[in-house]
Amino acid sequence: MNLKQLQIYKTVVEQGTMSQAAKTLHMSQPPLSLQIKQLEEEIGAPLLIRGSRHVECTELGDFLYHRACTICDLVQNTKQELFDQQHAKTGTIHLGIVSSLQDYVLDTWLHSFIKMYPKIHYEIFEGNTYTCLDAVRHHIIEIAVVRSPFPKDSSLQMIQTAMENFYTIGSTKPLTVEELNHVPLIIYRRWKEFFDQLLETPNYFCVSDDARTCMQWAQRGYGIGLAPASIAKKEDNAYPIQDLSMQSNICIVTSKNNYISNSAKALLDYIKNQ
Template structure:
């Protein structure tokens, strides 16, 4: 099994036809079919079910798709980084971002750096903190913007200012119009929408309260929590920067007084990636690194 076969395999899997895949790859169909057949013989399983109108990926083929995508992406990244090393700060920067980073990135430091390095391209990947952390360690990402808490061992980190969590309230909760912040006790009886990222934080904080919180929804994206609060479904508990970014004007945004309801965005990379001029130049636009061994 080689990278050429994997690239051919992915093209066929994505196109659903040998003819279309051959056209996309700029190769004749017989060599393409031969490489796919050799890959199936080597693995000992059929990867496609042949049909009159095209091909369908088998269960074994579906399993291979994920691995093939990772291997081909890693190969392309390695090639890009090695070539870019000889030219200094140039090439493609693979940047991972969590949805709740929209309030702080992009910022002026990033825009200034990109303007000064016109040969740099950004390849963005969105995901949750744990997905991005895994991709960092697999070298599929150069840098990632993640949200605490997470394991920072063997990473070089730049920390954005800590921020409070807020309650995003539908306007029907007019009793809070003249309040600047809410206590946890004020959330008693309210329909709450939580961002799954903070499950543990909420669990610990509410253990000390004399009531059980009423969670009506849990979601994987803070923007989704905001969207549902905007549609009057419940009270979203999200970071302040994200609430300010996506404020529709149809909700009340109030700080939560409990200091445990704080969070922080972190720009992180691995020591191996930081050794390249591209990543080091990018990271150096932000506050002093705090590597953790």
């Protein structure tokens, strides 16, 4: 099994037919089919179900496809990293940002950093805190910008950059923790466990996996949204929650073991000096 075979197999699966994959790879179909056949012979099992119009993965083939994607991405990233070694302030930063921090990262750090280093490009991975942390572990991204809390991991390195109070969105006045028991709440799922412990009789009208959805529902008057300051302060009817000590920490996370490109190091240094 070699990289060329994996790239060919990945393309066949994505294109759906041998003929279309051959066109995409600028090669004739017989050599392409031979590479797939040799791959199946080496593994000792069929990888594709060949239909009259298209091909489909077997269960083993689906596993190999996802592994091939990871390997091909890793090779591409390695090439980029080698380039970065030679060109310190160019290249691409692989950056993960949770949805609730997109505006914060752009306004607080990237707006000025992009002006300082206009030749640096960006690959943005968007997800929740856990998917971003997992992407750091698997070398898909170099830096993750996430919110606490999250489980400790000895393989990760964390820099805490800011602490934010929680706000309500959609109320006509500041609310206390006790008053939150008597209004319909719109909340991001990651914070539900905390408010379950804080409130005696919470009324969750909407629980969402994206903080932006919470804001949209609250803006339309369906209930009271709960969110950290950097999201909530953009709204006219946002108020800090009275007598609440909980804060959301904004954290920069990198791997202790994985390679960090020179361009990513430049961004980390910039953030640390702010």
